[in-house]
Amino acid sequence: MPVVRSDLVLNILGGGPAGLAAAYYAGKRRLAFRVYEAGEEVGGNCRTLRWGDFLFDTGAHRFHDRDPEVTAEMRLLLGDDLLEVHSPSQIRWNGTFIDFPLSPFDLLRKLDWPSAARIAGEVFRARVRGTSTPASFRDRAVAAYGETLAQTFLLNYSEKLWGEDPSRLSPEVAGKRLRGLDLGTLLIEALGGKQRKNAHLDGAFLYPRYGIGTIFDRVAEAVGPENIACGSRVTRLVHERGRIRRILVNGNLEIDGATVISTLPLTVALRQLDPPAPAELLEVANSMRFRHLVLGVFLLDRPRLSANASIYFPGEQPYTRIYESKNRSAQMAPARQTAVVLEIPCYADDAHWSMGEERLQLELRDSLVREGLVRDEEILGFRSVRVPFAYPVLEVGFEEKARLVADYLRSFQNLHLLGRSAQFQYSHIHDIFGQARSTVREIAGSQPGRLLPTA
Ligand SMILES: Cc1cc2nc3c(=O)[nH]c(=O)nc-3n(C[C@H](O)[C@H](O)[C@H](O)COP(=O)(O)OP(=O)(O)OC[C@H]3O[C@@H](n4cnc5c(N)ncnc54)[C@H](O)[C@@H]3O)c2cc1C
Known part of the structure; x- marks a missing residue:
């Protein structure tokens, strides 16, 4: 030895x-x-893959400008290639798009009045009751949003993402996402309209021109490839x-x-x-346990699927999120075509983890066509990518x-x-x-x- x-x-x-x-x-x-x-290759779960003229990341990544020292390092590493991107995200629900994070005025426009009134009542009661320490993610979501909204947009989605009943998930899985529909936001929107919305609703973030993996390619160059085995x-x-x-x-x-x-x-x-x-x-x-991800990547013969950074799917679809790489940077796909990445969370013993390419493509394609998002004849190609250890299950x-x-x-x-x-x-x-x-x-x-x- x-x-x-x-x-x-x-x-x-x-x-x-x-x-x-x-x-x-x-x-x-x-x-x-x-x-x-x-x-x-280096980069772990944060890589950018090339397929012909298309680039896409191993899942929907963005760089969060939260630590000024780290952001300064990113600017040093990436220079002009660190872009400031403005691209919102939405939820696909019942054949329509809803702003994400949830916004009260948008919901009022998209929901029928009886549902909107019920939700408003629930949110108001939830906020007046205040927040006792929630025991689970379910409790936290219901305390923030009320039963109907939480069930419709958050609990179904989380169950799909984590593969676990939300009452068994820690409140921690919410991260910083359960903001945006509190009374403060309602008042800000009511008084100031859309322009006064919270900054995080605007969909502004930092992103490298040639994909998130560029950060780690640059780091690897900086530290010397001879030091990486x-x-x-x-x-x-x-x-x-x-x-x-x-x-x-x-x-x-x-x-x-x-x-x-x-x-x-x-x-x-x-x-x-x-x-x-x-x-x-x-x-x-x-x-x-750790949750893995299967990515289904479709190349499409159309300039864009949508203008969104990400689209979230709380419904029956097998995927939780679609991300379109050129909505983060135009360099990620040719002008007349686009690549979309569908994220399917699963465990290693779930059918999707070991599913053959053809069956996976069929299932995902059928779902996209049923949703009215893609037409069969627009599909130029499909491949899948496995992302192990994507999320620790909290x-x-x-x-x-x-x-x-x-x-x-x-x-x-x-x-x-x-x-x-x-x-x-x-x-x-x-x-x-x-x-x-x-x-x-x-x-x-x-x-x-x-x-x-x-x-
Ligand atoms: C879908 C998705 C979206 C995300 N979006 C964002 C985002 O928008 N913004 C953000 O900041 N973060 C985001 N993240 C989080 C970010 O990707 C992770 O925090 C990051 O990848 C974690 O890095 P890591 O090095 O800890 O782990 P990993 O990325 O898992 O890297 C671990 C590395 O260790 C290697 N390894 C494993 N076992 C061995 C072994 N026995 N010997 C040698 N090497 C081994 C693996 O091959 C891998 O390269 C996202 C993550 C996912 C999955």
Whole structure:
């Protein structure tokens, strides 16, 4: 078995956004590091794929301008290629489009009066009752929107997205989405009309000209491709006396533990420990689930499907969301044609995860045609893409399970956890860059002597 005795300060496991963000900040601090990525390319669940003249991302991604320091890094990396995009999103419901996030005036226009009156009454009562601490996502949605609206637009959708009854999902899955239909918004809209709407209803966001994956391509260039080992699957984390001593890659290459940043899914990292983790912790890990995504990509012989950044589908359709890449950047498709990406959430044992290309295309095509969104003769091509570990499933009580597993892994003195699946939290690119910055700062503080030679 070959043994690589390295002087590396940092072994970064996984070359998705978290692994690359860690490499980026390690490079800035001139720390020596190496990234081990199982796949043939970096970017994880945040890649942009090319198909002929079309570009599309592995799911509907945008960059959120929430951390000024991280946004400044993005501007540094992308320069003029970081676009400010204005593209709204909508919900497809009963053959019509409804603004998302929900907007009271739009709803009043689109719903029949009896339903609108019932909803208004429910929302008013819900808001007057105030918010006691909700026990589940269902409680939180009903408390914010009232029963009818929550059921129509949120609970059905969430059940499809997470594959779980919303009363078993944590209130945390709502993220920052359950804003926008409170009394404040109602008053703002009533007094100031559409122009006074909350900024997030306007659909403004940042996005790289050639797709979200450009961020990570640029990071990979900046940190040096020679520091990234693709095709390197971490298979075992060998520990002794409270430290990770060796890492096995592809089952045979052995790397000195040094300092480790793991961005591997939390439960995967736990199962790789050698000697194994305590049985009760492995049992906890077995009850924690990740939702995967199948993407169905259609190339269409028409200039656009819609003007939306994303369209959400709370109904019977197998997909939860359609995203049209050229509505984020014109460079993503030829002027007269477009690519749309349908997101189908599933578990690995669901039929869609292993469904053959032809059957999947038929099912999705039939649904699009039935919805009146696409005509058969417009379809130029279809392919599917698998996105594993897309979302940690935040069931009620997930915090305690995630804490138990993460605390155990963090008890190894040289092991740090970073990223969405590694921390079992619903984090985004800007969160991950912010966390990578602090993690690397902490590591650099503890190992000041080991620097790369100055260029
Ligand atoms: C559909 C969708 C839409 C999203 N939209 C947005 C958005 O609009 N804005 C936003 O900011 N964020 C968005 N996100 C979130 C963002 O994509 C994730 O936060 C991000 O991908 C997480 O990065 P990560 O590195 O933690 O994990 P991942 O992207 O999962 O990367 C993990 C990497 O580790 C590698 N790996 C796994 N096991 C091993 C192993 N044993 N050995 C070596 N390598 C391994 C994988 O191949 C992968 O490359 C979205 C996510 C999804 C799924």
